[in-house]
Each structure stands twice: as C-alpha cells, then as structure tokens.
Amino acid sequence: MELSPNQKATLVAEGSDDFHTDANGKATSIRLLDFSTPAMRAFHLSWFAFFMCFLAWFGIAPLMALVRDDLKLSKAQIGNTVIASVAITVLARVLAGWLCDRFGPRRTYTALLLLGALPVMGIGLAHSYQSFLLFRLAIGLVGASFVITQHHTSVMFSPHVVGTANATSAGWGNLGGGVVQWFMPLLAAAIVGLGADRFLSWRLAMIVPGIGMLITGFLYYRLTQDSPDGRPFSARPGTQALWEAAGDYRVWLLFLLYAACFGVEITIDNVAALYFKDSFHVGLKMAGLLASATGMMNIFARSLGGIAGDWAGNLGGLRARSLLLGLVVFLEGGALAMFSRFTSLGPAAAAYLCFGLLVCMACGVTYAVVPFVRPGAVGSVSGIVGAGGNAGAVFAGFLFKAQSISEPRALFMLGIAVAFSAFCALALRFRESEVPEIVGQSLLAIRTQASD
Numbered sequence: 001m002e003l004s005p006n007q008k009a010t011l012v013a014e015g016s017d018d019f020h021t022d023a024n025g026k027a028t029s030i031r032l033l034d035f036s037t038p039a040m041r042a043f044h045l046s047w048f049a050f051f052m053c054f055l056a057w058f059g060i061a062p063l064m065a066l067v068r069d070d071l072k073l074s075k076a077q078i079g080n081t082v083i084a085s086v087a088i089t090v091l092a093r094v095l096a097g098w099l100c101d102r103f104g105p106r107r108t109y110t111a112l113l114l115l116g117a118l119p120v121m122g123i124g125l126a127h128s129y130q131s132f133l134l135f136r137l138a139i140g141l142v143g144a145s146f147v148i149t150q151h152h153t154s155v156m157f158s159p160h161v162v163g164t165a166n167a168t169s170a171g172w173g174n175l176g177g178g179v180v181q182w183f184m185p186l187l188a189a190a191i192v193g194l195g196a197d198r199f200l201s202w203r204l205a206m207i208v209p210g211i212g213m214l215i216t217g218f219l220y221y222r223l224t225q226d227s228p229d230g231r232p233f234s235a236r237p238g239t240q241a242l243w244e245a246a247g248d249y250r251v252w253l254l255f256l257l258y259a260a261c262f263g264v265e266i267t268i269d270n271v272a273a274l275y276f277k278d279s280f281h282v283g284l285k286m287a288g289l290l291a292s293a294t295g296m297m298n299i300f301a302r303s304l305g306g307i308a309g310d311w312a313g314n315l316g317g318l319r320a321r322s323l324l325l326g327l328v329v330f331l332e333g334g335a336l337a338m339f340s341r342f343t344s345l346g347p348a349a350a351a352y353l354c355f356g357l358l359v360c361m362a363c364g365v366t367y368a369v370v371p372f373v374r375p376g377a378v379g380s381v382s383g384i385v386g387a388g389g390n391a392g393a394v395f396a397g398f399l400f401k402a403q404s405i406s407e408p409r410a411l412f413m414l415g416i417a418v419a420f421s422a423f424c425a426l427a428l429r430f431r432e433s434e435v436p437e438i439v440g441q442s443l444l445a446i447r448t449q450a451s452d
Contacts (some may be wrong), residue, residue, distance in 0.1 A: 270397075
C-alpha cells in the first residue's frame with residue numbers, strides 16, 4: 001500500500017527525505033520482497049514467529065482423537081484442556097504487552113520462543129489427564145506471541161498502512177491455525193508409517209514445532225531491532241503505559257470485541273476437527289482438512305480486514321474504522337449461528353467458510369483500530385485487547401464443556417452472543433487531537449492537503 005502524491009508531499013514538508021518512511025522513520029509502504037529495512041525484517045520475522053507459535057499452541061488439537069483414546073479422557077476433561085490452553089494466555093498477553101513497552105519486542109519475542117519450546121516438546125511425556133492438563137496450560141503461554149507481533153509492526157509502520165501491516169502479519173501468523181489442522185495429522189501418520197505406535201505418534205509429532213520455535217528464536221534475536229532507529233527500549237516506563245491503557249474505557253470495549261472474533265476463532269480451532277468427525281462421521285484426516293478452512297483463510301482474510309480498516313479510516317476517520325469493526329463482527333455471529341443449524345455436510349461446510357472469512361476479517365479490523373488508542377502505550381493496549389481474545393475463548397470453552405449443552409447448540413449460542421457484542425463498537429469515541437501523537441505529524445494536515 002503506497003502513499004498518494006499529496007501524502008508524500010506532506011511527508012517531505014514534515015522533514016522526511018524518503019518516500020518509503022515518514023518523519024519518524026516509520027515505513028509508509030509494505031514491500032514484501034524487501035528484507036533490507038528494519039521494518040520489513042520485523043514484519044517477516046514477526047509473522048513467521050507467530051506462525052510457529054500458533055503451530056505449537058494448537059498442534060495437539062487435531063490429534064485430540066488419539067489423545068482421547070490414549071489417555072481415556074472424558075468430554076469434561078477434554079473441555080478442561082481446551083480452556084487451559086487459552087486461559088493462561090489472558091495473563092500472558094497482558095504481561096507480554098508490558099514487557100514490550102519496557103524492554104522492546106526483540107528480547108521479549110526471543111525469550112518467549114526459547115522458553116515456550118520446552119513445554120511444546122515436553123507434552124509427549126504426559127501419561128495422565130493431570131500431567132497433560134499441566135502441559136497444555138504451559139503451552140498456552142506461547143499464545144502471547146500475537147501481542148509481540150502486533151507491537152512490533154505497530155511501531156515500525158506509519159498510520160497510513162499500520163492496519164494493513166498489523167492484519168497481514170497477524171493473519172499470516174494465524175495461518176498456523178489452519179496449517180496445523182492438516183499438517184499434524186499427516187505428520188503423525190508419517191511417524192506411524194515409519195513403524196511407531198499410533199499412540200506414540202502424537203507424542204513425537206509435537207517435537208517438530210518445538211524445534212521450529214528454537215530456530216526462530218535465534219533468528220529473531222539476530223535479525224530484528226526494536227524500533228525504526230534501533231533505539232533500545234530499556235529505559236521506557238512500561239508500568240506507566242500499562243496503567244494508561246488499563247484506564248481507557250475504549251481498550252476494554254476492544255477487549256470485548258476481540259473476544260468476539262479471535263476468541264471465537266481459537267475456540268473453533270480447538271473443537272472443529274472433533275465436531276466435523278463426530279457430527280458428520282468423516283475420518284480424522286478429512287475432519288482436520290475441513291477444520292483447517294478457517295485458519296487457512298488468514299492468508300488473505302485478516303489482511304483484507306486490515307486493508308478495509310485503513311480504507312475506512314482514510315475516508316471517514318477513526319469513527320469509520322470502529323463502525324466497520326462492529327458490522328463485520330455482527331455478520332460473523334450470524335454466520336456462526338447459521339453453521340450450527342445445518343445437519344448435512346455440504347451446507348455446513350459453506351456456512352463454515354463464510355464464518356471463517358468474517359472472523360478473520362474482524363480480527364484484522366480490530367487491529368486497524370488498536371494502534372490509534374493510547375499510541376504511547378501501544379504494547380499495553382495490544383496486550384489487553386489481545387487478552388480479550390483469550391478471555392472470550394475461555395468463556396466459550398465452558399459452553400463446549402457442559403454435558404447438558406450439545407455442540408450444535410453451543411455453536412448457536414456463541415453465534416448469538418457474538419452478534420450482540422458487535423454493538424460495543426457504537427460506543428467507541430476518538431478525539432482528533434489524539435491522532436497526531438501516533439507519528440509526530442498531523443494526519444489532519446494530510447487530510448486537508450489531499451482535499452485541496
């Protein structure tokens with residue numbers, strides 16, 4: 001996404017001598033084949049790190065049929081492991097946002113990748129429900145990777161493209177949620193083909209994403225920097241930023257809206273394979289392939305949401321961004337409720353694809369709004385809003401755990417709740433005076449000059 005000639009002229013007037021950066025050195029375009037600039041290195045390494053973390057975070061989900069038989073898990077116990085995998089991430093994301101504001105994304109991401117790899121590879125040592133639950137809880141910490149990804153792209157890209165940059169990096173990372181649904185069953189099958197027992201296959205398969213995280217951690221530390229000018233974050237007041245973010249009501253409205261999109265997405269990532277297998281009587285591989293549709297759409301759908309958010313912002317300002325977010329979340333809820341009502345595979349798959357497109361777009365639009373709320377505390381804002389996604393997944397997980405609620409009814413109730421939550425977007429308000437804080441230049445001046 002490039003700037004218009006009028007916007008370029010304004011950047012020159014503000015002191016920037018590079019059409020690809022603004023006055024603060026932030027990138028004003030996304031050049032996918034460019035690996036030479038700090039912004040694009042951060043972009044590519046952050047989405048890939050998030051991809052690896054997502055692969056590790058949900059690597060066990062499509063193998064739960066094997067785990068259920070191996071460890072003799074009940075429906076309630078499976079529900080508890082699903083909740084555990086996302087519950088700890090609520091706190092982890094808030095902590096990650098604070099760490100980013102305090103120490104910067106480079107060191108924070110490196111530490112998460114290296115330490116998070118240990119429970120990912122170690123889950124194969126679980127031989128009881130209790131030990132499996134503890135490992136699943138520990139693996140949930142890597143879900144904080146999303147916050148670091150969004151923080152890094154937020155500080156590297158200018159407001160004209162930050163929504164697109166955030167959505168694309170997160171979307172390509174979230175793609176791991178789709179890839180994992182077919183990759184892990186195929187990997188387990190390949191291990192069985194080499195002569196291993198099928199109950200051993202899920203244990204060995206989880207070593208692969210753990211190794212990937214270790215390699216990515218070393219690359220992240222070597223190839224990225226914290227900010228466009230390379231200035232370290234060690235002296236920044238992270239605690240103050242966290243309190244500023246926590247005291248802004250708009251952060252909590254976005255917390256709820258993100259619970260209604262990303263929270264629902266990761267819930268579906270956890271239950272979709274089993275739902276397709278049990279409700280439509282398909283095999284494990286086919287169930288994984290169908291379940292992967294939502295995650296696979298992140299390759300373009302979340303970016304589409306970010307692009308739409310930037311487009312709405314250029315036309316109608318921050319109010320237009322927030323209204324677009326509400327609309328997409330409302331449609332997402334309707335699509336999920338519709339999916340729950342179908343009992344034949346064809347219509348259900350079509351509704352599932354529609355839901356997948358909308359839920360990914362909603363996530364993208366959310367983070368086309370986030371950088372404009374408390375720009376001086378973007379890490380903490382990203383952390384709290386990101387935690388909302390996991391909080392939503394925790395509450396949704398209780399629906400699927402309950403013995404008295406069938407899976408179709410749980411999906412329907414979740415869809416209705418999502419649709420109602422969309423109205424939170426109507427309460428979002430922004431002051432024009434907040435906008436120039438983002439990059440130290442007046443977007444109002446750009447808007448005025450473009451209209452002359």
